[in-house]
Amino acid sequence: xxxxxxxxxxxxxxxxxxxxxxxxxxxxxxxxxxxxxxxxxxxxxxxxxxxxxxxxxxxxxxxxxxxxxxxxxxxxxxxxxxxxxxxxxxxxxxxxxxxxxxxxxxxxxxxxxxxxxxxxxxxxxxxxxxxxxxxxxxxxxxxxxxxxxxxxxxxxxxxxxxxxxxxxxxxxxxxxxxxxxxxxxxxxxxxxxxxxxxxxxxxxxxxxxxxxxxxxxxxxxxxxxxxxxxxxxxxxxxxxxxxxxxxxxxxxxxxxxxxxxxxxxxxxxxxxxxxxxxxxxxxxxxxxxxxxxxxxxxxxxxxxxxxxxxxxxxxxxxxxxxxxxxxxxxxxxxxxxxxxxxxxxxxxxxxxxxxxxxxxxxxxxxxxxxxxxxxxxxxxxxxxxxxxxxxxxxxxxxxxxxxxxxxxxxxxxxxxxxxxxxxxxxxxxxxxxxxxxxxxxxxxxxxxxxxxxxxxxxx
Numbered sequence: 025x026x027x028x029x030x031x032x033x034x035x036x037x038x039x040x041x042x043x044x045x046x047x048x049x050x051x052x053x054x055x056x057x058x059x060x061x062x063x064x065x066x067x068x069x070x071x072x073x074x075x076x077x078x079x080x081x082x083x084x085x086x087x088x089x090x091x092x093x094x095x096x097x098x099x100x101x102x103x104x105x106x107x108x109x110x111x112x113x114x115x116x117x118x119x120x121x122x123x124x125x126x127x128x129x130x131x132x133x134x135x136x137x138x139x140x141x142x143x144x145x146x147x148x149x150x151x152x153x154x155x156x157x158x159x160x161x162x163x164x165x166x167x168x169x170x171x172x173x174x175x176x177x178x179x180x181x182x183x184x185x186x187x188x189x190x191x192x193x194x195x196x197x198x199x200x201x202x203x204x205x206x207x208x209x210x211x212x213x214x215x216x217x218x219x220x221x222x223x224x225x226x227x228x229x230x231x232x233x234x235x236x237x238x239x240x241x242x243x244x245x246x247x248x249x250x251x252x253x254x255x256x257x258x259x260x261x262x263x264x265x266x267x268x269x270x271x272x273x274x275x276x277x278x279x280x281x282x283x284x285x286x287x288x289x290x291x292x293x294x295x296x297x298x299x300x301x302x303x304x305x306x307x308x309x310x311x312x313x314x315x316x317x318x319x320x321x322x323x324x325x326x327x328x329x330x331x332x333x334x335x336x337x338x339x340x341x342x343x344x345x346x347x348x349x350x351x352x353x354x355x356x357x358x359x360x361x362x363x364x365x366x367x368x369x370x371x372x373x374x375x376x377x378x379x380x381x382x383x384x385x386x387x388x389x390x391x392x393x394x395x396x397x398x399x400x401x402x403x404x405x406x407x408x409x410x411x412x413x414x415x416x417x418x419x420x421x422x423x424x425x426x427x428x429x430x431x432x433x434x435x436x437x438x439x440x441x442x443x444x445x446x447x448x449x450x451x452x453x454x455x456x457x458x459x460x461x462x463x464x465x466x467x468x469x470x471x472x473x474x475x476x477x478x479x480x481x482x483x
Contacts, residue, residue, distance in 0.1 A: 049096035054140035061236035083117035129220035131250040172377035180384030211255035214239035218246035221337035260324040271317035323348035
């Protein structure tokens with residue numbers, strides 16, 4: 025490629041360290057799309073003849089057909105997907121292929137390819153996350169009335185419904201999708217035409233190529249266009265946050281599937297056994313999702329460290345921008361698919377959940393609230409009264425709602441038999457009717473609103 029300047033070829037080690045084709049071959053679709061748009065623009069602007077532009081377009085389609093049929097070969101001598109594609113084009117159409125690289129550089133070419141690839145990956149992630157949201161909605165609606173313990177510090181805190189719990193993850197995923205959408209909007213400008221770093225003297229039409237590739241317009245500064253990868257870092261930031269949410273849900277499934285909890289039974293599709301213990305059913309898929317979050321976060325740190333000290337414009341360090349993004353993309357896709365499958369197929373043991381919700385004096389706050397509401401007791405005093413009631417119930421080995429009225433009146437004579445109407449777990453969840461609360465009616469309303477939003481997306 026640069027034989028006119030160099031008398032000798034690279035050493036074997038230099039050839040290997042310099043080549044990116046083993047990993048950037050994944051960009052072949054985006055590379056050929058960019059070349060199609062560039063060639064068509066060159067022809068329309070009279071920079072190359074229409075005949076050469078047409079020949080290049082036909083040749084690129086033939087190259088694409090070869091790659092689809094046989095895959096992309098790894099040839100270290102050709103370094104990267106850009107040179108490989110151009111070489112294959114030359115085999116198809118001859119000398120006209122040499123005109124394709126007019127008015128562009130590999131710097132703006134790879135920046136364009138990579139933006140296209142990240143944009144496609146964001147669209148893919150958003151579609152997959154939408155399916156996970158649908159799975160969460162279906163199970164939340166099914167379990168809008170199913171009582172389970174709500175935890176703080178992994179200690180039983182207050183009763184909630186399983187539907188409410190699952191809708192919490194729906195909201196997290198909704199924000200993840202919003203972040204991906206924001207990142208997509210920011211990256212959707214086209215670097216093609218920035219050339220190596222300073223633009224070009226050819227009369228190119230950057231708006232034309234940007235439009236042909238589905239961008240909102242061209243990037244505004246040629247130095248910035250070829251030298252920054254903030255769009256990839258932002259993609260990894262979104263992927264990392266999403267993976268953290270997936271990891272939290274995965275951890276819930278790991279805990280819930282353990283025998284001491286017994287809240288959920290994972291299907292055989294998402295479980296494995298033990299090589300020595302025949303009774304084991306291990307939640308390996310959930311554990312791997314949990315583990316993948318660390319690797320995705322590591323990919324983000326890797327690219328940030330690559331970019332942190334680079335002067336303008338392009339440096340070869342930036343060849344290492346793609347492996348962490350590719351790895352994060354693959355791991356995130358697997359994690360989303362696995363969690364969707366687990367949510368869809370899980371068998372929730374609502375009897376065990378109800379039993380656990382009834383333990384641990386989870387309706388203590390309801391007693392305090394009742395004292396405030398019905399007895400006119402200041403909340404801090406009501407808190408102390410309730411604490412004494414919990415201590416008495418614990419000492420007697422009973423639930424709060426099993427304490428006899430005379431025992432409660434010994435603690436505070438303002439308590440009367442109406443209190444038993446709020447001390448059951450069902451009464452507790454039904455009373456939480458504030459917007460965003462766990463009451464079954466609120467959960468059903470949240471599911472309905474979310475379904476309407478999902479339907480609006482599809483229009």
